[in-house]
Amino acid sequence: MRVEIRPVSRLRGDKPLDLTGALAPVVSELAASDVDLSRLTLTCDWIQYKANFRDVVDYRPILEAGRAADETAELADSGQPYGGEAGLEVALDLRRAADSDLSAKVRQLLAEHQNPASSRRVPLEDWVPGRQSCIWQFNALYWQALSYWEQATGREYEQALPGGESDARNVAAARELILELFKVWDDLDARAALPSELYVAELGVGNGNQARTWLDEFVALSAAHSRDYYRRLHYLMGDYSPHVLSRAMKAVAHHGEHVTALVVDATHPAMSLGFLREKAFLVYISNVYDNLPSDEVARIGGRAYLVEVRAYLAAAEAASIAASLNVSPDRLPDLTSKLVKLGPELLCEALPQHFPGAAQAVTFWRDVWGALRLQERYVPLAGLDAYQIADGLTGELLRPQLEADGDLRMHVNNGAMSSFAHTLPLLHPFGRLQCHDLFLTDIRQYLAGFYGPGKYDGSVVNWVNGPLLRHVGGRAGFAVKIAPFGQRPGANIKTLTVQVRD
Amino acid sequence: MNNGTRLLPATVIGSYPVPEWLGRMRNDWYAGRISKRHLDEAHDMAIKAAVLDQQLVGLDVISDGELRRDNDVDYLLARINGVEIRPRAKTDYFDYFDAAVTRPLHASDDLGLVEDFRFVRQLTDLPVKVSITGPFSLARRIDDTGYSDNGELVRALARTLAAEAGRLAAAGAQILQIDEPFLAGRPEEVELAIEAINLVTEGAEVSWSLHVCWGNRYARPLWEGHYDFLFPLVKQTDVQMLALEFARTGDDDLRLLEQHGWDRGLGLGVIDVKSRQVESADLVAARIRRALRVVSPDRLVINPDCGLRHVPLDIAQAKLAAMVAGVAQVRAELGAEQPVPSTQRAADS
Numbered sequence: 001m002r003v004e005i006r007p008v009s010r011l012r013g014d015k016p017l018d019l020t021g022a023l024a025p026v027v028s029e030l031a032a033s034d035v036d037l038s039r040l041t042l043t044c045d046w047i048q049y050k051a052n053f054r055d056v057v058d059y060r061p062i063l064e065a066g067r068a069a070d071e072t073a074e075l076a077d078s079g080q081p082y083g084g085e086a087g088l089e090v091a092l093d094l095r096r097a098a099d100s101d102l103s104a105k106v107r108q109l110l111a112e113h114q115n116p117a118s119s120r121r122v123p124l125e126d127w128v129p130g131r132q133s134c135i136w137q138f139n140a141l142y143w144q145a146l147s148y149w150e151q152a153t154g155r156e157y158e159q160a161l162p163g164g165e166s167d168a169r170n171v172a173a174a175r176e177l178i179l180e181l182f183k184v185w186d187d188l189d190a191r192a193a194l195p196s197e198l199y200v201a202e203l204g205v206g207n208g209n210q211a212r213t214w215l216d217e218f219v220a221l222s223a224a225h226s227r228d229y230y231r232r233l234h235y236l237m238g239d240y241s242p243h244v245l246s247r248a249m250k251a252v253a254h255h256g257e258h259v260t261a262l263v264v265d266a267t268h269p270a271m272s273l274g275f276l277r278e279k280a281f282l283v284y285i286s287n288v289y290d291n292l293p294s295d296e297v298a299r300i301g302g303r304a305y306l307v308e309v310r311a312y313l314a315a316a317e318a319a320s321i322a323a324s325l326n327v328s329p330d331r332l333p334d335l336t337s338k339l340v341k342l343g344p345e346l347l348c349e350a351l352p353q354h355f356p357g358a359a360q361a362v363t364f365w366r367d368v369w370g371a372l373r374l375q376e377r378y379v380p381l382a383g384l385d386a387y388q389i390a391d392g393l394t395g396e397l398l399r400p401q402l403e404a405d406g407d408l409r410m411h412v413n414n415g416a417m418s419s420f421a422h423t424l425p426l427l428h429p430f431g432r433l434q435c436h437d438l439f440l441t442d443i444r445q446y447l448a449g450f451y452g453p454g455k456y457d458g459s460v461v462n463w464v465n466g467p468l469l470r471h472v473g474g475r476a477g478f479a480v481k482i483a484p485f486g487q488r489p490g491a492n493i494k495t496l497t498v499q500v501r502d
Numbered sequence: 503m504n505n506g507t508r509l510l511p512a513t514v515i516g517s518y519p520v521p522e523w524l525g526r527m528r529n530d531w532y533a534g535r536i537s538k539r540h541l542d543e544a545h546d547m548a549i550k551a552a553v554l555d556q557q558l559v560g561l562d563v564i565s566d567g568e569l570r571r572d573n574d575v576d577y578l579l580a581r582i583n584g585v586e587i588r589p590r591a592k593t594d595y596f597d598y599f600d601a602a603v604t605r606p607l608h609a610s611d612d613l614g615l616v617e618d619f620r621f622v623r624q625l626t627d628l629p630v631k632v633s634i635t636g637p638f639s640l641a642r643r644i645d646d647t648g649y650s651d652n653g654e655l656v657r658a659l660a661r662t663l664a665a666e667a668g669r670l671a672a673a674g675a676q677i678l679q680i681d682e683p684f685l686a687g688r689p690e691e692v693e694l695a696i697e698a699i700n701l702v703t704e705g706a707e708v709s710w711s712l713h714v715c716w717g718n719r720y721a722r723p724l725w726e727g728h729y730d731f732l733f734p735l736v737k738q739t740d741v742q743m744l745a746l747e748f749a750r751t752g753d754d755d756l757r758l759l760e761q762h763g764w765d766r767g768l769g770l771g772v773i774d775v776k777s778r779q780v781e782s783a784d785l786v787a788a789r790i791r792r793a794l795r796v797v798s799p800d801r802l803v804i805n806p807d808c809g810l811r812h813v814p815l816d817i818a819q820a821k822l823a824a825m826v827a828g829v830a831q832v833r834a835e836l837g838a839e840q841p842v843p844s845t846q847r848a849a850d851s
Contacts, residue, residue, distance in 0.1 A: 394522065396522055399526070400529075400594075429724070429725070429726075477719055477720025477722055500722070
């Protein structure tokens with residue numbers, strides 16, 4: 001049996017956590033069971049998100065390799081104890097351990113593991129890779145129906161951010177970037193190589209505050225500069241939501257024809273912005289990557305696994321939500337599916353008997369989201385080359401990290417990788433991509449901490465695998481640097497800058 | 503420049519697609535996970551496959567696909583006496599070594615290209631081309647503190663390459679190509695580059711070609727512009743052919759050949775190696791016809807814009823098939839050969 005303690009920093013200091021107290025009841029129950037302890041791993045995390053997708057303790061089957069994927073999954077679902085399993089992981093959240101009756105929970109879980117048919121969870125979906133989970137439909141719904149959510153919570157989404165304000169309003173950061181652009185343009189101009197049109201693109205525009213701050217500062221700096229670059233500037237605002245774009249455009253209305261709004265899928269930017277190929281001097285992306293669908297992969301005992309998830313509601317929460325709608329809990333998966341497809345406004349039109357108005361639909365949305373958890377299991381990958389991160393990116397790109405430091409579980413950030421890889425071709429040879437986001441800077445951080453997914457208000461937040469972005473960028477000929485956010489050096493937000501190398 | 507082959511001979515510039523598994527094996531070798539012997543065997547097998555591919559698709563001049571080379575620079579730099587490389591380990595094989603010269607170079611033993619040539623020579627009866635990264639571009643990747651004048655380093659590298667060219671000629675090589683991928687980024691130094699190229703070509707009485715492109719590192723152009731900077735100085739080279747990029751950039755620069763009276767061979771780039779879109783045979787044929795307005799057919803060689811290293815194998819094969827089919831169309835129009843439909847060619851192979 002292997003015990004893995006990730007939040008090692010919490011074992012020291014003035015108030016070290018009571019590890020013995022947390023582990024003793026779990027180990028004791030495991031020892032009393034007939035689980036094969038030689039193939040068991042007890043993994044301890046510290047889930048810092050108060051709203052998250054995990055129970056304080058759960059189990060994760062490690063499925064057997066060497067069978068067809070569907071056969072393995074069928075065996076695991078068959079109700080036979082330990083069918084199709086090569087091992088088992090028990091996951092414990094040390095943050096909540098002291099407040100829980102871990103013995104009872106572990107006993108209950110082991111009973112469920114031995115007899116999956118006895119499970120009282122209400123699954124909301126089939127087993128899927130993380131990026132295909134319905135949590136991402138909830139995430140999309142949050143941004144599409146933001147006004148309903150904000151109305152229900154009584155606060156705008158920026159207020160949900162730590163500090164209550166997005167970094168998008170940071171004038172000093174904008175000024176620094178603009179002055180660097182001016183330097184590049186001055187140099188090109190001196191060589192008669194400056195294009196007549198100067199393109200800057202922003203992907204994921206939020207409420208337009210970033211664009212307004214940036215453009216207002218640009219106008220001021222341009223006026224003070226000997227060359228009037230504002231005259232030649234085209235600022236493209238891209239977002240997948242016309243509603244968001246419309247709101248953002250109002251924020252920059254005073255910049256008139258210098259700004260164009262385009263519907264852009266952040267994961268496939270070249271589909272809408274292909275005309276920018278090798279023309280963009282700056283592509284700016286803030287707090288988008290952490291909000292795009294992601295798989296997780298793991299290396300366990302030298303083999304690569306994909307983490308599959310299944311969203312569910314615990315029995316008690318499901319019963320409570322179902323009672324509020326006067327339906328049985330087994331109706332909840334269908335109602336949830338309709339909610340994320342239709343949104344609150346259409347849901348109440350489609351099912352007025354359950355949702356007399358949008359307010360009730362939003363309440364249902366918030367209740368399900370609040371109670372939603374993810375079960376997990378490890379499914380062996382047939383080969384990294386057979387796993388597709390995104391269009392044009394094979395799983396081979398994961399190999400250096402998965403093989404670097406023994407067993408490891410990490411984000412793939414498929415949406416972010418796709419966005420990143422398909423943004424690079426848009427850059428002018430002297431252009432740059434700049435992102436502000438929650439980037440990990442070292443793959444070894446995964447060995448000592450938890451980095452999502454968590455819930456941020458109604459959205460999903462995941463830290464972004466910075467070393468993987470660095471590797472993907474490097475293999476495409478770009479130097480990728482991740483540095484502390486200059487204006488808030490202690491913040492989790494980091495600045496990623498990408499430019500052509502060699 | 504036909505080297506005894508058919509009219510409008512078709513060939514590659516040099517590099518051939520590097521399979522992902524081969525790249526992985528190279529990384530494994532650098533990490534000490536496989537032996538040099540296993541890596542060499544993998545290279546041998548990959549080259550045999552690449553040569554067979556080129557023959558099946560119908561190319562007239564064959565290359566080893568540069569499949570033993572990590573990139574366009576390191577293979578040669580690592581073999582030149584006096585070029586210091588620290589460290590020799592890499593995380594990714596395609597990265598460049600950090601190379602330095604701290605004192606004047608002395609004569610090098612053979613650089614290994616003769617052995618590479620002999621390996622390919624035994625695999626095919628078709629003419630074989632060997633490409634050599636030119637002294638000017640090699641020098642661009644060296645931190646030079648060994649010479650007070652960097653031009654001297656370029657010349658010293660040229661003399662080293664000339665000696666290797668002599669050995670290649672003695673071994674039977676008849677077609678050698680100098681690649682200068684970094685020249686377009688330093689147009690103001692073209693005179694030095696050409697002086698060095700002539701030092702190299704002095705080393706062997708063979709058919710010499712000079713390839714100049716806009717860069718292909720990671721399948722991205724490193725620079726943009728026109729080939730004006732080459733002319734008229736390039737006429738002072740002793741090469742028999744210029745192999746230039748036209749498919750991606752358009753054929754505006756064909757005017758330069760006419761304008762400056764270039765009366766030697768032209769390697770016409772008809773395949774864009776930075777795009778995954780497969781050209782049609784008709785498009786290739788149209789590009790050749792446009793070139794024929796300024797270059798006579800006996801002086802024309804047909805090739806992609808640059809090496810195929812970054813193009814996925816299936817796409818590269820389709821592009822080369824389109825190139826060969828386009829060549830066949832034009833040959834037929836010139837009365838040199840009946841066109842062979844690409845589908846028929848595929849069926850035959």
